[in-house]
Amino acid sequence: MAVPAQKIKDRLKAKFPKANLSTKRLDALADRLSKKPADDADDAAIDVVLDNANDFMPFEDIAKDDDRTRTLEAKAKDPVPKTAEEIEADRVAKEKEEAAIKAQGEAPEWAKIMIANNTKMAEEITELKQGKVxxxxxxxxxxxxxxxxxxxxxxxxxxxxxxxxxxxxxxxxxxxxxxxxxxxxxxxxxxxxxxxxxxxxxxxxxxxxxxxxxxxxxxxxxx
Structure with missing residues (x-):
């Protein structure tokens, strides 16, 4: 049960034109969501899947994270070494995030993956923000x-x-x-x-x- 990932991309862009997702993010979402509809799903059925995903985690919010990452990466190309205290703080934050994901219980697998990806992206943003800019x-x-x-x-x-x-x-x-x-x-x-x-x-x-x-x-x- 799946539809072509490209069809998911096309509908996502048409339905959420303000969500300026990165290519990498768009590919990941399309690959994950393409497995949800039936093989012969029409645009309306695909839109239902997209709406459910957007209700759980708005695509425009995800796109804003992508924009911030692109901006920071452009301004700070060299990674900033983390101190021992910062590494420990990141570890604690990651444990809390993982605990939150586990507590969701009924959350769909694709949503858990998106949250995990957002956690990793947040860590990268924090690293770039450490005074380098x-x-x-x-x-x-x-x-x-x-x-x-x-x-x-x-x-x-x-x-x-x-x-x-x-x-x-x-x-x-x-x-x-x-x-x-x-x-x-x-x-x-x-x-x-x-x-x-x-x-x-x-x-x-x-x-x-x-x-x-x-x-x-x-x-x-x-x-």
């Missing part, structure tokens, strides 16, 4: 900051403050954020230069001499 962003932000000639003259402690002003989660690129800091720095330099009087010059006259990097650092230190 943030560390990579921080390195890229620092690289963009250090490449700026205009900001090189800042004192180390001030440079650290200004580096911290780069928003790692912003949609604005690090390079554009650094350009914004350069503009602010340039404005401070000009303001300082305009405020300096020539020695012995009459009141109201100003010097065009640019301030030193140390003078600029003293200004921005109070920001």
């Amino acid at each position: 943030t560390d990579n962003k921080r390195e890229l932000a620092k690289k963009a900051f250090d490449s700026s000639d205009a900001l090189k003259g800042l004192k180390p402690e001030i440079k650290e403050k200004w580096l911290g002003r780069i928003d790692l989660e912003s949609e604005t690129s690090f390079e554009d954020q650094v350009k914004g800091l350069e503009t602010e720095h340039s404005d401070l330099v000009q303001t300082h230069a305009n405020s300096q009087e020539y020695p012995g010059a009459p009141p109201g006259s100003f010097s065009n001499t640019a301030p030193t990097a140390e003078e600029v650092s003293d200004i921005v230190d109070n920001l």
Whole structure:
């Protein structure tokens, strides 16, 4: 008793167009669910099987997990080694998940397999989230900051403050954020230069001499 897996895929895509399942996930679901309907099942009969599966675990929720996994994998290609504490925490979490599956009792076999797959996927997501993405962003932000000639003259402690002003989660690129800091720095330099009087010059006259990097650092230190 089975229908072609491709027929399951076609009906699933047609019935749940918002469920952007990965190819691997779609293949696994189609293979499992294709064994449920009769050989001569029509679209209506297949839809019943899909509805039952979706009621137990919504396809769109599964697709969201797939999307998160794809995004994290794209941002963090290198696996992050787990600490002993994290490995133990994962083991405890897995035992709880297995106990929950066992407690379901009457849950269909295909549903248990999906839950087990979700558990494995959750572990992979946790592994990818362990600071790797943030560390990579921080390195890229620092690289963009250090490449700026205009900001090189800042004192180390001030440079650290200004580096911290780069928003790692912003949609604005690090390079554009650094350009914004350069503009602010340039404005401070000009303001300082305009405020300096020539020695012995009459009141109201100003010097065009640019301030030193140390003078600029003293200004921005109070920001």
